[in-house]
Amino acid sequence: MEANISINYFAISSELIVVFTIIATIFFDLLLPRKSKFYVALVALLGSLVSFIPLIFQWVNYENALVLFEGSYIVDKFSLILKGLFILVTYLTFLLSINFIESDRYYQGEYYYLLLSSLLGALVVASSRDMLTLFIGIELASAPMFLLSGWKKGDQKSNEGAIKFFLLGVLSASLILYGFSLLYGLTGELIFSEISKILLVKNLSTSPAALLSAMLILAGIGFKISVVPFHSWAPDTYEGSPLPVTAYLSVSSKATGFVALMIILTKIYPESGSSWGIVLVIISGLTMFIGNLSALQQSNPVRLLAYSSIAQAGFILAPLAISGISGDYEDGIYASVTYLIIYAFMNLGAFLVVNVLINTSGSNDIYEWGGLSKHQPLTAIFATVFFFSLAGIPPLGGWFAKFVVFRSLLSSGEIFGITLAVIGAINAVIGLVFYARISKIIWMDAPSENITVTTKNTLLSPLKVVGFISLAITFMAGIFPNLFSYLGNAASLFLNS
């Protein structure tokens, strides 16, 4: 191999900016006196915002996918969209964190550079096209989260959640690696396109070893996206983590896992779709049911959202599962990514609401939140919008997300697709019951006697920004879903690159 690797720095400028921001936050954290650690947050915010800019240039000047590092790293429209999503979600998480981290008198710097490192991992995943890069990306995205989920050091639940998360995270990493090692043994290649070519040529696509590797990788990533039966850590970890971290876990970490799954399934195993498709169909159906039925019984808002996000993962997985069976990957990816994007913002919004309402009421029991709309009218409106959007009620964005999923499930006319669509429809109704419950409590119930509302009625302005951005995207997605039409194109480019 020749040594002159020329790197297209323009293609990876977002990643580079994030790297510089990480270094900058470490330095600022070391240099600044305790009083002005606040600036670390500003650096992180600014850095994540700046890292968005190259994406715009790359998008506007897009001609062909940029191939780097011998095909290991590809910048195409698909990855640009997802990188944009990851950066925006991280930015909003920072905004959510500002008052949260401050209020606990913790050190600041680590928090920001850990979150930025996780972002870097997510960015790498979106572009990676070989096993090493992908694995490094996945682990870079999740390892900082082990630390962040244990951020509340004095809290037993936080410790418990973090330990569970860490142990299962290690297990999942080893499962993925085991799967990769099998693949490497079979083909002797690292790059996905080569692996898939060799599997096809040697007629190994449906060989037991290849399928075993697929199942191992699926199980490993199943933990990251917390689908049944790999979901049990999620409620505990979500409950123990600081809320902004939980929001990030349930949105960005989940999205990273899904992106990795999409890339692996369509780039390595496109030929054995009918095998893994059926497994995913079962997982998806179970995930919806178990997530929703468990959420129905929760009184803790964070656990409720944890189970809700498990159920939502079932919806995101469904089109992928069916695309494996029907072979129409473009439609499946379009539906899953559309759902993922809309889900990201409505779920962030939901976490914002929960964050504010827990602070206002001082209670972790939603049944104690009666009549909070009087104290927090704006938050109550946010709650209505985001929770009903999660339930999929038009004209809020969630309906279009569910709609594209149903459309993709029914497009092939296969019995599996129809079954999953019926399961999805039933689950949409189950979901409504607990999503509507929050609105019911804060708008309709009488104020609880045990609660003394402490904080003032105003929302902090960073939180307002998060709320309004998520609100705007939720409404736009529902009323002008045409915004997502470019995704179809991006999906087809992604598959053919």
Add this chain to the structure above:
Amino acid sequence: MEIVTNNFEFLENGLGLSLVVFFPLVSAFIVAILPKKQELLIKLTALGSSLITFILSVIVAIQFDYSKAEQFQLGSKLSWIEAINSNYEIGIDGISLPLLLLSTFITVLAIIYSFEHLPEPKSPKGMMALILILETGMNGTFVALDLILFFVFFELVLLPMYFMIGIWGDKTMRSVAGLKNEVETRLYASIKFFVFTLFGSAFMLLGFLGLYFRGAKTFSIPELIELGTSGAFTGTFATLVFAVLFLGFAVKVPMWPLHTWLPDAHTAAPTVGSVLLAAILLKLGSYGFVRIALPILPEQAKAWAPAIAILSAIGIIYGSLACLAQTDLKRLIAFSSVGHMGFVMLGISSLTSIGINAAMIGMVAHGVITGLLFFLSGSMAHTYHTRDMGRLGGNMKLLPKTGALLGFTAMASLGLPGLAGFWGEFMALLGAYNPLPGLNIAIFRTSMVAGAIGTVLTAGYLLWMLQRVNLGEPNEEWKDKELHDADAYELAAWIPLVILTILIGVFPKLIFGSTNDAVISLVTKAFGG
């Protein structure tokens, strides 16, 4: 007329209809950002915008070309979601026009009534905004000519109605099977309403997608009607699609046995909520049958018609028997809706132009009459603080104006000839006597007989209700109480409905003039009859 056609041409290309749909939504936003303390301003803004919407809909009705009532008119088609070929396609024909007018009209009355008569917590701001959002959903459903657009509007009504019932609804406690503690009626009723309807419409959406994939990948209702009438949808697939569409629409109508949400929701809702629910929301379901299910899936409609007729007949008998068992005035009226909508569905199931015309006039008449009944019962419940008919009595002496109106409306509701309720019932029975050739005559004639028995029972429970509530001597407990008869706001909301009841009763052509050609065209195209 001349003035309108000459001066408002710019409204003809879909703008008029779009304004009828979205003007209330914009007004709802304005109402929402007005300061809470400016109650009068809020109320006047809401009233003004609902009036403007009503006037716009009247202009549309004048611009409408009644000689071509079977065609979709005054609409437009704009690109909306290209990726799935769903468009912002709107328009009205003779079938949707009367319902659109009914919707804009009732909304004005609901807002007038809400000026002074809001239950706790008052908050006119919230109520006005919700009514206006609801109006957008209702009007939108009647003008939408794209299945996805239809679905979005169809669902848009859920949220405002949910909050209306849940916030302003009945606060008495009730026990619910399966729950240990008693819950407030409003909370139980609101979520039950929401869950039932969403259950139906979630499956309905799957049905729409089925039509999309088997048809020409289009959601356009006119295009799908063309495809459907030319026999594009057949076999098990079409049967399944009809089944899920049936589920979606029948929950909304509601047809027996999917009706159980209705008595709870109607009884628990605040007065304006019940009025809007009965007058308009129920029509979304029956309208869905006429607009979508029948013309797009004619063969399946034929196959299902006897089943629909039987369910309708059961609904009529069940509704009236349930009414006879009620002690709660509002619940009685709620159950009467099950019976009346049974007649509407019986008319539709006959698949003849007489039957569907009967359904159309029946829908409007039910909207007007039952709307008024809910106004009256709500107002009485407010005055007496009870809806228990055992404690009421002598209403004519205590509240002469309300009592007289109640007597009149009950007569209209039982189908007295000369008033609006007559045509729908009479013609539905006529339609069922002579259904579309090829349908099982025995089933339809049996249903007709059941319906006829139903009319007798309807007369029975309404007269009994009048006897218990209106006539006789007032109960001891009201003797020394200061009771207020209808005030100006109430009369302003009620009198127009009384006039409309008489007008439609005497000149049914007001409705048929619009619907007849459209219905005949539908029946000819879909069923060749």
